[in-house]
Amino acid sequence: MSALKILVIPGSLRTGSLNAKLAAVAAHELARAGADVTRISLTDFALPIYDGDLQAKSGVPKNAVNLKRMIGAHHGVLIVTPEYNSSVPALVKNTIDWVSRVQDPHESRGQVFRDRVFAIAAASGNRLGGTRALAALRLILAACHATVIPNQLALSFAEHAYDDMDHLKHQADIDAMQALVRQLIDFSQRIM
Numbered sequence: 001m002s003a004l005k006i007l008v009i010p011g012s013l014r015t016g017s018l019n020a021k022l023a024a025v026a027a028h029e030l031a032r033a034g035a036d037v038t039r040i041s042l043t044d045f046a047l048p049i050y051d052g053d054l055q056a057k058s059g060v061p062k063n064a065v066n067l068k069r070m071i072g073a074h075h076g077v078l079i080v081t082p083e084y085n086s087s088v089p090a091l092v093k094n095t096i097d098w099v100s101r102v103q104d105p106h107e108s109r110g111q112v113f114r115d116r117v118f119a120i121a122a123a124s125g126n127r128l129g130g131t132r133a134l135a136a137l138r139l140i141l142a143a144c145h146a147t148v149i150p151n152q153l154a155l156s157f158a159e160h161a162y163d164d165m166d167h168l169k170h171q172a173d174i175d176a177m178q179a180l181v182r183q184l185i186d187f188s189q190r191i192m
């Protein structure tokens, strides 16, 4: 049987991003658990702010089509999002909005969300760890009819959560990451 394929998407472009670090930790854990992991940066899928006039005039941008197909080539997807003003950053919402507009031949629009499993994680500098962004992201993905696994990871006080090697240093965070990874793999295997 071919390997379980998992795509990891950090929701920040920032150099030194705490969420990109968490995405790297997750990718490492997923690979250790036997998954075939792809970790991307949304810098490689730059998109304009969604505008219906733009879509009507020029169609869905190639980067949205490419990202949709990249998602479609995986069984599971982990999105690691920052929290901005108690919600997801525009980058994350805008990316999902564009991907949800892609319609490939022989597929209904948005099918890419319905046919696979999603997991969500966040890192932030405060005690809540991006919990409100996770609630918002869960709602957005539910609106796309995605299956979002029950486990999630909110990394609190994230500036102090990593060691010099960018590994998680607190056992509770390591345990939460391992539980997330196990459940993502478990749910994704069911749709292989």
Ligand SMILES: Cc1cc2nc3c(=O)[nH]c(=O)nc-3n(C[C@H](O)[C@H](O)[C@H](O)COP(=O)(O)O)c2cc1C
Binding pocket: 012, 013, 014, 016, 017, 018, 019, 020, 082, 083, 084, 085, 086, 087, 123, 124, 125, 126, 129, 130
């Ligand atoms: C516009 C803006 C709004 C923010 N709002 C929140 C917030 O509501 N909750 C929170 O925990 N952190 C908030 N932050 C701080 C981010 O969590 C912090 O900058 C984090 O490091 C961003 O993620 P990154 O390191 O992956 O880029 C905000 C940051 C910015 C720039």
